[in-house]
Structure formats: C-alpha cells, structure tokens
Amino acid sequence: MGGSFLRGVVVKGAVTTINRVQFSERIVKSALMLLLAFSLLFVGCLDSFGSGEIDVVVAKPGDAMTSAQVEAYLNDASIMNLTAMAASEEQFRVEIYSKETNDGESMELTYIIGKDEIAQLYETGMAIESDMVGIEYTAIQGASKDINVRMGNQWLLARDEIPEYVDPFVQLSEVEEDQSSGGDENLPDLTPELDSLNLDLTGFDWTVTIDVPSLQQVATSSNNTHSIMVEFLEAPARLHELEINSNDGNEAFKVTIVWGAEVALSLNNSYPRTSVLMEMEKDISLGSSQDIIVFSGVLTANHIQDVLMDEIELRIGIEDVQTEEFNYFHSMLLTNLTSNVTDAYGDWWDVEWADADGDGIVSSGDSYTVSTNSSYGWDYEVRFYDYWADAYEGGPLPGFELLFLLGAVLFAASFRRTFHY
Structure with a gap:
C-alpha cells in the first residue's frame, strides 16, 4: 500500500x-x-x-x-x-x-x-x-x-x-x-x-x-x-x-x-468530503513503435475504496511548478471508457479505461492506458479527479x-x- x-x-x-x-x-x-x-x-x-x-x-x-x-x-x-x-x-x-x-x-x-x-x-x-x-x-x-x-x-x-x-x-x-x-x-x-x-x-x-x-x-x-x-x-x-x-x-x-x-x-x-485514494501501479514507457509514448496504470489488490466510475474523471496535463495548479487539456469520465483528442500541436492522444469486472465501480484490477505520438509526452501526467469530493484523488x-x-x-x-x- x-x-x-x-x-x-x-x-x-x-x-x-x-x-x-x-x-x-x-x-x-x-x-x-x-x-x-x-x-x-x-x-x-x-x-x-x-x-x-x-x-x-x-x-x-x-x-x-x-x-x-x-x-x-x-x-x-x-x-x-x-x-x-x-x-x-x-x-x-x-x-x-x-x-x-x-x-x-x-x-x-x-x-x-x-x-x-x-x-x-x-x-x-x-x-x-x-x-x-x-x-x-x-x-x-x-x-x-x-x-x-x-x-x-x-x-x-x-x-x-x-x-x-x-x-x-x-x-x-x-x-x-x-x-x-x-x-x-x-x-x-x-x-x-x-x-x-x-x-x-x-x-x-x-x-x-x-x-x-x-x-x-x-x-x-x-x-x-x-x-x-x-x-x-x-x-x-x-x-x-x-x-x-x-x-x-x-x-x-x-x-x-x-x-x-x-x-x-x-x-x-456532515464532515467535509475527502477524495478517494486510488492504490495504483503506474508506468510510462515507449510503445511498440519508438515514437509512441504509453501511460498505463492498474489498481492493485491494496485498493480498498470502491467508488462509482461516473464520479471519477481521468485528466491529462502538466502541473504549474509555481502555482502547483494542474493544467489539463483533455479529460474523460471513466464511464465513457474510451476517447481520443488532437492537441494544439496536432498530436493525437488515445485514452482507454478498462473496467475489469464490468460492474461500473472503480475497483482492484481496473486499469487505464493513454497513448500519444507527442514528442512532449514525457512532460505530461495522468491524474484522476473525484467529483464527489471536488478534489483530485489521493485522500487520507x-x-x-x-x-x-x-x-x-x-x-x-x-x-x-x-x-x-
């Protein structure tokens, strides 16, 4: 954990x-x-x-x-x-x-x-x-x-x-x-x-x-x-x-x-809400083609908070080092499962969420994959936003x-x- x-x-x-x-x-x-x-x-x-x-x-x-x-x-x-x-x-x-x-x-x-x-x-x-x-x-x-x-x-x-x-x-x-x-x-x-x-x-x-x-x-x-x-x-x-x-x-x-x-x-x-803690193993690597960057992650067996997929959004962006604000250019509710977008530089991004057991719940075994041909892809990261708590995941x-x-x-x-x- x-x-x-x-x-x-x-x-x-x-x-x-x-x-x-x-x-x-x-x-x-x-x-x-x-x-x-x-x-x-x-x-x-x-x-x-x-x-x-x-x-x-x-x-x-x-x-x-x-x-x-x-x-x-x-x-x-x-x-x-x-x-x-x-x-x-x-x-x-x-x-x-x-x-x-x-x-x-x-x-x-x-x-x-x-x-x-x-x-x-x-x-x-x-x-x-x-x-x-x-x-x-x-x-x-x-x-x-x-x-x-x-x-x-x-x-x-x-x-x-x-x-x-x-x-x-x-x-x-x-x-x-x-x-x-x-x-x-x-x-x-x-x-x-x-x-x-x-x-x-x-x-x-x-x-x-x-x-x-x-x-x-x-x-x-x-x-x-x-x-x-x-x-x-x-x-x-x-x-x-x-x-x-x-x-x-x-x-x-x-x-x-x-x-x-x-x-x-x-x-x-009645206490203030706190976001889900997603226990996830993450990786970023080159795809089968050397000009493709692949972000991936899977929820481990240590993930204990099962939450609704329609409350969680996957976002791709970069954190501002001065303000610490996460500026994202693309987002996808997990219930949509797949999406693709072309960024301002003309590079494509493919996003996929896999609901391992098909129950509509964010739970162990679920995973994501984000692929891009952007040469700046290494500068980006994937984060998850919890609408229930109005905050990014990572609760205590x-x-x-x-x-x-x-x-x-x-x-x-x-x-x-x-x-x-």
Whole structure:
C-alpha cells in the first residue's frame, strides 16, 4: 500500500503537505517498544474466554486481590491476550501508549484499535509525537458506505460503495500470522520475535486497594528502576489499565482496555468530503513503435475504496511548478471508457479505461492506458479527479493492513529491547 495517508504531517512551527515521511533510525528504535508490547498482548489462540474461566482471581466481591493473585493474573498468558478479550465482547477498544526520551528528545506513540459489533463499525488509529514531527490518524468504518477519517484535528468524510465490517482484532492476528509465516512473499517479515520483550512481572510486592461500591481495584509496585500501576474493574477482576513508568521519567508504557457501551462507535456524514485514494501501479514507457509514448496504470489488490466510475474523471496535463495548479487539456469520465483528442500541436492522444469486472465501480484490477505520438509526452501526467469530493484523488484513507505494516516498519526488527522489572 502507498504512504499517501501521511499527508498532513505537522512539523513543529509549520504545517506541510507531503506524500512520504522518512523516519530516522532513532524513531524506528523508539517506536519498536510499542509494537513489541502490542504483539505480546496478542499472542495465543483466538478462543474466547468467559469471566468464570479466570481462576487465578479467587477474591470474593468486596475483597481486594492479594499480591500473589495480581502476579498470577499478569503472568497468565490466557488472560493477558487482547484477541481473546475482544472475542468475548461486542464493543471493545484498546489504546496502547509508549514514550521514550533519549538525549533530551522524546518520542511518544499511540496505537488505537476498537470494534462495535452492534453498530458494525471498527476503529483504527495511530499517533506519533516527537520534538520535530507529529502525526495523528484515525479511521472509523465498517458496514456503512460512509467512512470518517481524522487527520490531526480535522475530521473528514470518505466513502466506499461496497462496505464490509471486519473484526479488526481478528484481522490483526491474521496479518501478524501471515507476516510471521512469510505468507506474503512481496512483504518483508516485520513481526518481531515475541521473546524479545520479556515482560516478566514476577517477584513484586503488590499493594492493592479497592473501592467496594465500584469494584475498582488498583495495584501498585516498584523497584529501583520502574513503578507499575494496574487497574482492575468488575468482579471477577478484569484488566482495565496497565501503566509502567521509569523512575527517571525517560520511559513510559500504558495499555488501556475499555469495553461495553462506553466504546460505542458512530458515523457523521456532515464532515467535509475527502477524495478517494486510488492504490495504483503506474508506468510510462515507449510503445511498440519508438515514437509512441504509453501511460498505463492498474489498481492493485491494496485498493480498498470502491467508488462509482461516473464520479471519477481521468485528466491529462502538466502541473504549474509555481502555482502547483494542474493544467489539463483533455479529460474523460471513466464511464465513457474510451476517447481520443488532437492537441494544439496536432498530436493525437488515445485514452482507454478498462473496467475489469464490468460492474461500473472503480475497483482492484481496473486499469487505464493513454497513448500519444507527442514528442512532449514525457512532460505530461495522468491524474484522476473525484467529483464527489471536488478534489483530485489521493485522500487520507489507508487500509487496516497498512496501519499495521506502518507500525511494523516504524517498530522494525533492527532494535530489540528486553525489560526486566
């Protein structure tokens, strides 16, 4: 998938629009902590569990957990499994936060994933904040044609003519499994070794307090380097929040888990519209005759926004380097399929759009071909205009898998960190 959703990156002191961000090695290393912790919490099978199966917590309602019970809970892999937690809930949300400071420069990362099976919607998001750059992205989508996208503080409305609800927790597990097994030969294996994060919380003396009316329990502990806070809700106890902070203030890690009506999702169709993101492989080359130039492109399997052909127009032109305005001399609605024109220099241009499955939808496998005998053809480019959004294509909507892979790239395998508390 492309990196177009990184448009709208906020650089401290200025706002710029870019297509790709080159992250420094320090950012890569700092960010790995988040993915490792995230992956750790997703290990295990997809089998759901009920509260009655958590046999490590035997305290009666109104009684605080003992230190041994807290330790047993946190080191039970069948409980500390977000996929299994999510499988037992219709409405579920996880937010994972990480902070690291090196040489006075801090890096903060947040990953959000949530689902609402009742509304048939799911949420994915990521935020990266450092001294130099800030990125915030959230998407809410599902069984509705409407999609809400947030870039920074700006909410936008996107669309998909063939919507589908997926459970993001199941999908994340499938992506992780596919990556770890090398299922996609076109992608590097970006899933880190799970044993590279050793979150072994044994041997701690936990102090536990309880608010009897609400059944909220807070367990705290510390050693020479870190302090830990764990919050449980309900009875039997369920993990709500886990927070780890280094005593020097340079490191922080926090997982927040919420379930029930509090995480209900909804869509707003009154936001400003944003254009479709057309995931396309493009090429420009000489035809069989050396005096013919051929522009071509095909929508890849990563194209996830299916939109109506009569809303998209193919345009041929040149961008003004000073005004950045795209000046086009020929256009064709995709529903017309073919067109030809002679330009002001007497050169001909043939245009063709191929609707691969003949459904009238811009979808994976569709392609275009533009041929010309113009000797200036190399100076031109093909762009697509989205009339629904009144803007050129390139909106900020990546797929769920792209969010995961971006995270994996950021948190990539060159850095390994082991925590011993």
